[in-house]
Amino acid sequence: MKETGHKVLLLIGNGFDCDLGLDTKYSDFVESKYFTNHLTGDFNACKLDEYDYDFNIFDYLKYKYNKNRQKWIDIEHELAELATRKSKAHDRQTGKMFETYPIMGDKQKESFELLKIKLNEYLYQIDLNPQRDSCAYRLLQIINGNKLAKIVSFNYTSLNLICGARDKFNTNYYHVHGMLSDNDPSSIILGFQDDLDIDKSYCRMIKSHQPSYYASHIPDYLEDINEVIFFGLSLGDVDYPYFSDFFKNQCVKNDKKHRKIISFFTYNEDSRQDILYQLRLMNDKKTRYFFEYSDLAFYRTGISSDKDKIEGFFDDLKKRLWVP
Structure with a gap:
């Protein structure tokens, strides 16, 4: 031909x-043991507007998932909302409160990297x-x-x-967004685009900042x-x-x-x-x-x-x- x-x-x-x-839906992943085994239950949504509140991202995503009556979630959208939310911080010199972007604490950093690993593991074992x-x-x-x-x-x-x-x-x-790997579970890309206003600490969530990214x-x-x-x-x-x-x-x-x-x-x-x-x-x-x-x-x-x-x-x- x-x-x-x-x-x-x-x-x-x-x-x-x-x-x-x-x-392969995000909701399938959230309801799997690959996700639920890493919930701590130690999350307070009322503290999300605090500048330095640190938490496990698995707990945060589960909270957002439960809020959706249709039991649906777009993890990348929720990560973008997390990084771009506004918080209130205290200026030690003036004593006044001011609005700014929050920082990404160690718990968030560690659980974000683990989230990519567990998503890779979940998708790798499903029936294709x-x-x-x-x-x-x-x-x-x-x-x-x-x-x-x-x-x-x-x-x-x-x-x-x-x-x-x-x-x-x-x-x-x-x-x-990268591809599943059995020997490099962190090879997938998960996050958001470059054009969002965020604190520097959240840059690891930007897709182009991740090790597996290329044009x-x-x-x-x-x-x-x-x-x-x-x-x-x-x-x-x-x-x-x-x-x-x-x-x-x-x-x-x-x-x-x-x-x-x-x-x-x-x-x-x-x-x-x-x-x-x-x-x-x-x-x-x-x-x-x-x-x-x-x-x-x-x-x-x-x-x-x-x-x-x-x-x-x-x-x-x-x-x-x-x-x-």
């Missing part, structure tokens, strides 16, 4: 693993047997082997291990491709900076020949609305221009009425990628 010149970039988030049927009839797996098989396709994963799980020997994966892909080249990939597929990626405040310039450019009128095909695979209408809200929030409320100046479409894997639409997308993607 002859390759076309059509370049595709697939960007996958945790919703991709969930569509495969894998137990995927649902092969899922939209996520079928999309992998369509892209698999295409030399003009690139995959960037925001997950820690390896696509090679997911596909296994049966469906050997043969397309290069890059892990933005993602996502902006270069987005500029070079014809089509981008987002699957299970929420575009939340932690990861949106990777795409901000790209989406701003899609709000500008351009030649039809150079318009990008942009597809979002999400679970239901609520998650579709969440993505649209992020696009609206980050781009001066110009959501309409995304539809006007790019070939933008949404596919809801959990909505039965979208089934035919998804099948049509898969058929068209095969045609774009390959010429008989």
Whole structure:
């Protein structure tokens, strides 16, 4: 079969693993022994506004998890909130109180490093047997082997291990947040982006400050491709900076020949609305221009009425990628 010149970039988030049927949600981790075995119960939420209050981050995350009635948590978002909260400190010279960013104490530092290790251990032992009839797996098989396709994963799980020997994966892909390791459990990247105002002591939570971090080249990939597929990626405040310039450019009128095909695979209408809200929030409320100046479409894997639409997308993607 002859390759076309059509370049595709697939960007996958945790919703991709969930569509495969894998137990990789942060909530799965929080409810596991890998997390609960490190709770101390010695946490006082009322002290969070104190400048030097130190505590175990496992306890803090459990507190935030319990506050959510839906039993859902985004650990990276909660870490960002923790580091950017304001606190009150006492000026010893003037005797006055002033507002500032709190410091990260030794308990937080030690438990944060342990959190990454235990998350790695939890994910490393889960069953990676995927649902092969899922939209996520079928999309992998369509892209698999295409030399003009690139995959960037925001997950820690390896696509090679997911596909296994049966469906050997043969397309290069890059892990933005590092990848699971059996000999280096601290290799994964967990935290937030550079642009937050924090105390210097919290810099170890910045992704680019962590030992496993290296350039993602996502902006270069987005500029070079014809089509981008987002699957299970929420575009939340932690990861949106990777795409901000790209989406701003899609709000500008351009030649039809150079318009990008942009597809979002999400679970239901609520998650579709969440993505649209992020696009609206980050781009001066110009959501309409995304539809006007790019070939933008949404596919809801959990909505039965979208089934035919998804099948049509898969058929068209095969045609774009390959010429008989």
